Amino acid sequence: MDKRIAIVFGTRPEIIKFSSIIKHCQEKEIPFFTIHTGQHYSHEMDKIFFEQLQLPEPDFQLSVKSSAAFMQGEHTGKMMEGIEKIILKERPSDVLVEGDTNTVLAGSLVTAKVATVQQLVSFKPRLGHVEACLRSYDKSMPEEMNRVISDHLSDFLFAPTENAKQNALKENLSEKKIFVTGNTVVDALQLMEKQIEKNNAVQKLGLKEGEFALFTLHRQENVDVKERLQSILQGVAQFAKKTGIQVIWPVHPRARKMLGKFSIPVPKEIRQEKPLGFLEFLQLEKNAALVLTDSGGVQEESCILKVPCLTLRENTERPETVEIGANKVAGWKAGAIASAANEMLSKKANWKQPFGNGKAGEKIVDIVLKH
Ligand code: UD1
Ligand code: UDP
Numbered sequence: 001m002d003k004r005i006a007i008v009f010g011t012r013p014e015i016i017k018f019s020s021i022i023k024h025c026q027e028k029e030i031p032f033f034t035i036h037t038g039q040h041y042s043h044e045m046d047k048i049f050f051e052q053l054q055l056p057e058p059d060f061q062l063s064v065k066s067s068a069a070f071m072q073g074e075h076t077g078k079m080m081e082g083i084e085k086i087i088l089k090e091r092p093s094d095v096l097v098e099g100d101t102n103t104v105l106a107g108s109l110v111t112a113k114v115a116t117v118q119q120l121v122s123f124k125p126r127l128g129h130v131e132a133c134l135r136s137y138d139k140s141m142p143e144e145m146n147r148v149i150s151d152h153l154s155d156f157l158f159a160p161t162e163n164a165k166q167n168a169l170k171e172n173l174s175e176k177k178i179f180v181t182g183n184t185v186v187d188a189l190q191l192m193e194k195q196i197e198k199n200n201a202v203q204k205l206g207l208k209e210g211e212f213a214l215f216t217l218h219r220q221e222n223v224d225v226k227e228r229l230q231s232i233l234q235g236v237a238q239f240a241k242k243t244g245i246q247v248i249w250p251v252h253p254r255a256r257k258m259l260g261k262f263s264i265p266v267p268k269e270i271r272q273e274k275p276l277g278f279l280e281f282l283q284l285e286k287n288a289a290l291v292l293t294d295s296g297g298v299q300e301e302s303c304i305l306k307v308p309c310l311t312l313r314e315n316t317e318r319p320e321t322v323e324i325g326a327n328k329v330a331g332w333k334a335g336a337i338a339s340a341a342n343e344m345l346s347k348k349a350n351w352k353q354p355f356g357n358g359k360a361g362e363k364i365v366d367i368v369l370k371h
Pocket of ligand 2: 013216250275276277282294295298
């Protein structure tokens with residue numbers, strides 16, 4: 001069967017982390033097509049990344065906007081319906097998904113189900129999970145559920161680190177399927193390196209290098225629970241007050257929605273901004289004194305950019321960052337956040353990042369082509 005790769009994505013981090021794979025396919029003239037589920041759709045969560053990373057327009061756009069948080073079955077189901085039609089018509093040899101979103105779950109389930117009816121449809125797509133085998137061991141998170149299911153359905157597990165590979169082996173996933181590739185986020189940062197240098201977002205926002213903290217928050221378990229959202233904001237504000245460090249918060253649409261729903265005022269110590277483009281965000285991240293976040297990708301990037309990070313969750317599926325001293329898991333209680341932020345602020349960035357050499361995308365495509 002001739003190779004033709006389907007690349008399925010739908011959210012901000014997936015667009016970013018698929019960028020090097022898409023570019024490698026273009027450069028080497030490897031047949032591929034892209035499916036955008038439309039999970040993220042606002043310009044600053046979607047189009048801006050295509051523009052800045054110079055990615056081709058998606059070949060298929062499903063426009064399945066995310067629905068209410070308590071309707072994730074409907075959300076995933078609609079995406080599955082759209083993806084299935086395209087897979088059956090286009091008959092790719094391989095389908096790639098990236099990360100742990102509902103888009104990943106939909107793409108993985110459809111691919112695995114089509115493979116079970118190979119006799120009827122006369123082809124069998126293989127599933128490759130990029131950034132596979134991460135585990136928080138917290139099944140209350142939708143992301144953990146999505147990752148576990150996708151990993152157990154996949155033919156290729158592209159684990160970013162050796163630690164991730166060990167997680168998969170503990171679940172008796174076949175070693176033959178696991179490839180330690182590094183994380184494609186390193187590729188994306190290298191791709192943008194020169195442009196980050198030239199970007200002047202720090203100056204434009206009236207900030208001074210190394211004198212501000214960058215804050216992001218969007219995870220369901222944090223922003224959809226009033227007590228937690230309030231407590232995190234208080235903790236971050238306490239830290240800002242005590243240290244005099246200005247905190248910049250590009251507010252994710254989900255957090256924006258929940259602030260309104262709960263009528264929670266944002267403390268004056270936290271300066272709100274709209275979600276930033278990748279370049280602007282990376283410029284801020286690189287020049288921040290501290291990063292405070294519940295994002296997965298931001299934990300990785302701050303580690304790579306040598307800026308200490310505080311994770312505003314009870315656990316992390318990126319424990320490598322904690323082990324090398326780049327990250328600390330602070331939970332959601334205000335007091336714990338304020339004191340851990342203080343501690344991390346004085347952290348010396350002398351760690352070696354564990355996410356690879358920027359060739360993950362290339363390795364992943366080569367593995368798919370070779371097997
Ligand atoms: C999703 C992923 C999460 C990932 C995050 C990246 C799931 C279960 N969650 O969370 O793992 O870390 O993306 O940012 O897949 N909204 C907009 N415009 C947009 C996108 C979202 O206004 O472009 C608002 C909508 O009100 C929407 C809400 O944000 O209902 C939540 O969006 P959704 O995609 O369901 O979840 P995220 O929190 O973005
Ligand atoms: N990001 C961005 N602008 C922002 C906030 C984040 O470009 O205002 C980028 C960030 O550089 C990282 C990615 O978005 O690459 C992380 O996505 P997010 O935090 O939404 O999701 P997660 O990684 O938690 O799944």
